[in-house]
Structure formats: structure tokens, C-alpha cells
Amino acid sequence: HAKRERDRISTFDRKYDVNSVERLQLLADLRAALEDDQLHVVYQPQVDMRSGRTVAVEALVRWNHVGRGPIGPDHFVPLAENSGLILPLTTYVLDQALAQLAQWHADGYDLRMAVNLSARHLSDLSLPQQVSNALDAHAVPPSRLVLEVTETGILSDAVRADVVIRALRAIGVEVAIDDYGTGNASLSYLRRLEIDELKVDRSFVMNIHDDPHDLIIVNSTIELALALGVRVVAEGIEDERTVKVLAGFDSLIGQGYHFSGPVSAAQISERLISERSA
Numbered sequence: 092h093a094k095r096e097r098d099r100i101s102t103f104d105r106k107y108d109v110n111s112v113e114r115l116q117l118l119a120d121l122r123a124a125l126e127d128d129q130l131h132v133v134y135q136p137q138v139d140m141r142s143g144r145t146v147a148v149e150a151l152v153r154w155n156h157v158g159r160g161p162i163g164p165d166h167f168v169p170l171a172e173n174s175g176l177i178l179p180l181t182t183y184v185l186d187q188a189l190a191q192l193a194q195w196h197a198d199g200y201d202l203r204m205a206v207n208l209s210a211r212h213l214s215d216l217s218l219p220q221q222v223s224n225a226l227d228a229h230a231v232p233p234s235r236l237v238l239e240v241t242e243t244g245i246l247s248d249a250v251r252a253d254v255v256i257r258a259l260r261a262i263g264v265e266v267a268i269d270d271y272g273t274g275n276a277s278l279s280y281l282r283r284l285e286i287d288e289l290k291v292d293r294s295f296v297m298n299i300h301d302d303p304h305d306l307i308i309v310n311s312t313i314e315l316a317l318a319l320g321v322r323v324v325a326e327g328i329e330d331e332r333t334v335k336v337l338a339g340f341d342s343l344i345g346q347g348y349h350f351s352g353p354v355s356a357a358q359i360s361e362r363l364i365s366e367r368s369a
């Protein structure tokens with residue numbers, strides 16, 4: 092099924108690249124989708140590698156297109172970014188995610204929620220106030236929200252990004268660097284910005300059980316970040332071998348298909364219940 096989905100997306104992608112009419116149509120469809128609730132949010136667990144418990148979830152947007160079926164965010168998020176649609180899209184995801192988080196908190200699960208931001212948000216000086224309003228609306232403590240930003244997002248307008256990130260942290264929200272290692276940021280840069288979390292990109296993590304260079308890079312990145320007091324999430328943990336290789340760290344969070352792919356809120360709830368009774 093996954094392969095079929097990939098084939099469909101890539102066929103569709105070729106058309107979309109060469110045909111701007113197609114692209115405009117898709118953009119119009121996305122605008123409509125935002126208005127009539129055709130988007131939804133799924134959640135991927137982030138697991139404490141020592142205890143095996145779910146400590147956070149990442150909200151990931153999904154679009155079930157009426158005519159084309161499911162379209163992955165790698166395809167429509169960039170489209171939204173290049174139009175005005177990324178702002179309403181993020182507002183939608185943030186609102187859904189915080190409503191769900193409030194529910195889990197009410198059920199007694201003290202999770203963090205991670206939400207992805209786009210580069211554009213980091214140059215939007217009104218973002219911190221919007222985030223603060225959303226937290227108030229759902230009565231969620233700011234410290235339970237982690238906003239994920241990419242290195243390219245930060246570097247595209249570094250001065251403004253600095254102001255926005257500091258303002259977010261001033262209201263108590265946490266900030267994570269996503270896809271760490273794929274851009275040009277350095278750890279000293281992270282420290283200057285006072286980042287809360289670093290997510291080591293899955294392209295480094297995936298092969299650590301048989302690529303000694305990747306293993307050195309990942310191990311030393313994790314060590315350095317932890318020494319700086321930055322929380323670390325290793326992305327793309329797909330198998331038990333990778334878990335074993337990373338077992339030496341006292342405090343490390345894992346995310347990947349080995350634990351769970353992105354699933355519905357109901358499936359996360361089931362997971363939390365079974366962890367509680369374990």
C-alpha cells in the first residue's frame with residue numbers, strides 16, 4: 092500500500108512540476124480544503140529510549156484530496172509556503188494539536204506537543220502573540236508546546252528569526268531545530284539562540300548500525316548537545332538495531348517507525364493507556 096501511494100504521488104509530482112495550471116488548480120483545491128475541513132492531523136510518538144514511554148507527539152498534517160486521494164505534506168506544504176496559505180495551515184494544525192493536547196492533559200497524560208513551523212513564520216513578528224492566544228484558548232501550559240523550526244528557516248532571515256525565537260521562548264514555549272545536520276547551523280549557533288531541543292535528521296540516524304562515519308557524527312552530536320543542556324530527539328529510528336546502538340545515552344528521545352509511524356489521536360490514546368497499565 093505504501094508503495095502504491097508513493098507511485099501515485101510521484102506520477103502526480105511529475106505533472107505538477109511541468110504544468111503550472113495543475114499547480115494553480117491544486118492551490119485552489121488546498122484553499123478549499125482548508126475551508127471545508129479536508130485536512131486532518133496525525134500524531135507520531137516520541138519515546139524516551141530508556142523507559143520506552145511516550146513523552147511527546149509530533150503533529151503532522153494530512154490531506155485527503157477528494158479526487159486524487161492522499162497527498163503528502165512534502166508536496167503541499169511547499170505549495171502553501173509559496174502562497175499565502177501557510178499561515179492558515181499552521182493556525183489550523185496548531186489549533187487541532189492544542190485541542191487534542193488539552194484532552195490528553197485532562198486525561199492525566201503530561202505530554203509535550205511538537206508542531207512544525209515554516210520559514211515564513213520566523214519572519215512574522217506577530218507569531219508569538221498568535222501562539223500565546225492559541226495556548227490561552229486551550230488552556231495549555233506554554234512549556235508543553237515545542238515549535239520545530241529548520242536551519243534554513245532560521246538562516247533565511249537570521250535577525251528576525253532571532254527576535255521571533257526569543258519572543259517565543261519568553262512566553263515559555265520551547266523551540267526545536269528540526270532536521271539537524273542537513274543545513275548549515277552549528278552547535279555554537281544553537282547555543283547562542285538558546286534552543287531547547289535538537290532533532291538529529293533521519294538521514295544520519297538511519298544507517299548508524301552499518302555506517303561508522305554516520306555513527307561517529309550522530310554520537311558526537313548527541314553528546315555535544317546534551318552537554319550544552321539541549322534535549323535530543325533522534326529521528327528515523329526504524330529498527331531494533333538502531334535502538335541498541337543508541338542505548339548508551341542516559342537521556343535520549345527516539346522517533347521513528349520502530350516505535351510508531353504517525354497515527355490518529357485515538358491510536359495515541361490507546362498507546363498511552365497501555366503504557367500506563369504496563
Ligand code: C2E
Nearest residue numbers: 151152163164165168184207208209327328329346347348
Ligand atoms: P518532518 O518535520 O521531518 O517530519 C517527519 C517526517 O518523517 C514525517 O513525514 C514522518 O512520517 C516521517 N517519518 C517518521 N518516522 C520515520 C522513519 O522512521 N523513517 C522514515 N523514512 N520516515 C519517518 P510526513 O508526515 O510525510 O511529513 C513530511 C514533512 O512535511 C515534515 O518533515 C515537515 O517538514 C512537513 N510537515 C508535515 N506536517 C506539517 C505541518 O503541519 N506544518 C508544516 N509547516 N510542515 C509540515
Ligand code: CA
Nearest residue numbers: 149207239269
Ligand atoms: Ca518536524
Ligand code: CA
Nearest residue numbers: 269270290326
Ligand atoms: Ca525532521
Ligand code: CA
Nearest residue numbers: 241269270292
Ligand atoms: Ca523533513
